[in-house]
Amino acid sequence: MRYMTTYDLMETFRNTNQWLGASALSMASYPIFALTPNPALQWMAAWGEVTERTFQRMVVKPDWGIESITGEDGRDHLVNVETVVERPFGDLIHFDVTGREEMDRRVLLVAPMSGHYATLLRSTVRSLLPDCEVYVTDWHNARDIPVSAGKFDVEDYTLYLMDFMRELGSDLHVIAVCQPAPLTLAATAYLAELDPKAQPRSLTLIGGPIDPDATPTDVTDFGRRVTMGQLEETMIQRVGFKYSGVGRLVYPGLLQLSSFMSMNAERHGQAFMDQIARVSRGEASDHDPHNKFYDEYLAVMDMPAEFYLSTVERIFKNGEIAKNEFVVDGHKVDIGAITSVAVKTVEGAKDDISAPGQCVAALDLLTGLPDGKKASHLEPEAGHYGIFAGRSWRNNIRPLVLDFIDANSEAPAERNRTKPRKAKAKQKAANKNTAA
Template identity: 80%
Template sequence: MRYMATYDFMESVRNTNQWLGATAKALAAYPWLSMAPNPMIQWMGAWGEVTERSFERMVCKPDWGIRTHTCEDGRDHLVRVETVLEKPFGDLIHFDVVGRPEQPRKVLLVAPMSGHYATLLRSTVKSLISDCEVYVTDWHNARDIPVSCGKFDVEDYTLYLVDFLRELGPDTHVIAVCQPAPLALAATAHLAAEDPEAQPRTLTLIGGPIDPDATPTDVTDFGRRVTMGQLEETLIQRVGFKYKGVGRMVYPGLLQLSSFMSMNADRHSRAFRDQIIRAAKGEASDHDPHNRFYDEYLAVMDMTAEFYLSTVERIFKNREIAENRFTVAGKPVDIGQITRVAVKTVEGAKDDISAPGQCVAALDLLTGLPAEKKASHLEPDAGHYGIFAGKSWRNNIRPLVLDFIDANSGPHTEEAEQVA
């Protein structure tokens, strides 16, 4: 499974299915076929339309699609996505609302590196951009990164967050969504020891596996059932000759996507069957709910092999964060050294990926943090996606997070004492 031929074979299968869909769609639109109406022609065209779009999206990075924002002055202001700090494996980007006064809240939204692009947080960005200066970690697809750029594992990820926080300054409020929660916690602890003045004001951890064993799920059970050797042998491949990262060892996005969809195969099958029916009836549109969801869901990116394997081994199997044994560049990271960064955890009661209990475990590790700087919230009816996007986020979680940020936006305790 490690050879380039396997990687290229998967891409060939994807490309072939995209071509078959495009061919079926083109044939069904051939004018002469309309002389003898046949419902099978409509079905063929509908199948081709859905198939071509689905397989095409698998290799395209979605656009953020945030072009304007209506401000308090009633005018639509252009939104410009600017790169603040550029690095080989990911950039720090800023959503600059042109012509709007700078907002007092500076928020760093740490996007997960778990198979999808940072654009998965599009709705989260839209909800925060109205009254925050929003910065996002925009991770790159590993297949497009030359081997000469070196490795990228959980320690490198943590150091990237450290660099981003140093770039933004100490008045930053961090919101880490899902997978990066334990590494954002580690990055904050690293700064507490190495560069205290660069620590953020607040840290909000949303649905992250701080302690995967606190409440086991299918995801954590899988990590326990298989050995590292099995994972490396069955999931890791080399990038093929088509991309800049040729030869790099990765966990391919297409392989990740097959795992995602197999977890809810019946639901996805029904969704595509219903979409083909709608397309045949002429009821499908370019931006209907199905296409809006799957245009993002099907867009997957490769992860570096070392990042995926080190995440499984160190975060899930060895529980280095949960047991406060994590190290970065050979130096121990003591979470107990966080003494002035307010920390809030958010969990969804119906989260079947990072179940309730896994994220709130972070508060027990913060032995040096006063109780008044710790907070937690359990959203009753939210699943994994709902805690950072959708109705639960908009109506309940977002206001609580912003209130938490505002309550802890003043100077740090030590600074306040110096002023007094």
């Protein structure tokens, strides 16, 4: 019960700060105070506005906010988010573009389960929609999942991915971003053994810790310094009575956020002070760069305790994927069983979370895959976020990924078709290694 108490204590602290911000904003904005303008009251109102918004966003799942895209016909097409597969810990969703024939490129974007919602990939989805049918793994907040739904660890995550791939058929291209890269690789290898016809056409791994020890970072060093007992004692709590998942063991989103913020506390503190100053001068807006970034950054979700602990122990500490010793449901997965799925790795030269060398290590594990189906790319000057959502992604990486998809899409394949197939564009040769 003490862990449930600490969970509720964190929520109480968050709720109190949200209330304090709202109260300060309301009091300092009282109309009669405008008779004698006071800079202190203006600053107080600005502090209240920023504080209320900050602490409110911590428990709100962001909306995708992708209402329409411009098609090849020059018209705007509405975008609807549809649930294809509904599961307790995560859904498979599809961004359906109304009035448009089904695109030839079909992409499954595997979102991380690492503290933030799948909406962290919003700009990635938006950039792919004009050229692809986009499907995304939409993971649920563990605090909202009843204990009766059972556990969810790295093996369950891998099995979910396999089910999603089977549902979409083999005429599919998978893109895994960051944390899910090792498990997506394992899921593809397991499909190669159990159900070869369900394998995707290609697999693109972006900034993922396939071999965390290849290039150590602060993240991997933390996994080495702290024991599993220490992690379980300090990071794991029980969901409080306020939510449907009451009693479930989780790594709380608020605790994760405090860890994120502490890594760059001075920079975040200055960003909020600057925003308060802008609000007090009337220079801020609802969707200015600060709010656009922090509305997403502050929106955190609880992770199932067993998923977090098994990720640290099996992926980082024991290196089961890197050593090709990963076991799913009692079966040892052989990554070398992948013989036909083209695999491309993408890394950022300035990635301080999954440093260069960690992701490209996947290619050495693919002993059964011809070199002609392997590719890699190292993006210069790009950090972790930039390789899947920033300028580097838009201008350099995205075109390379689309070329890679086209180069491995020649033959027809099985798929669950609901719309007519669009004529295929001319293929490009893109299975090559590039680095700068």
